[in-house]
Amino acid sequence: MNSRRQFFVWTTAALASTSAAWWVIPAPASEVFAVSHSEAEWKKLLTPEQFAVLRQSATERPYTSPLLEEHRPGVFSCAGCQLPLYSSSTKFDSGTGWPSFWAPLADAVATERDTSVGMVRTAVHCTRCGGHLGHVFDDGPKPTGLRYCMNGVALRFAPAQS
DSSP states (O other): OOHHHHHHHHHHHHHHTTOSSOOOOOOOSSOOOSSOOOHHHHHHHSOHHHHHHHTTOOOOOTTOOGGGGOOSSEEEEETTTOOEEEEGGGEEOOSSSSOEESOOOTTSEEEEEEOTTSSOEEEEEETTTOOEEEEEESOOOTTTOOEEEEOGGGEEEEEOOO
């Protein structure tokens, strides 16, 4: 693991140990999404943890998602609107404590600049509902060199049908 990633993982783990959802960034700026609900409706549709991440851009604690150990063929979808986001064929073990992928499905995610924790990052959101999914970094594997570091609580997994 490179030192930058290791520093981020340990810093994140230390901060995250104090709260399940420990930082919040602004939602995507005034975009209109195909799936939209009022705050009250979202709260009814999502668990408190999903609401904090998807609607308030919080981050789940590292190493808490069961999806870290999900290795079956299938598709990871948005927990807010069920839009397919990532194929299991692009999932890899980043060592960061969050499910990571080297590429999203076509037109599934969009990004915006995030300066919420004193550093510049690129936040990732669902193109259908605007739900915050995580962040993308440029230290991933080939062929893209990208690491889409996603909150497991923001995803649902559907195994491939045999």
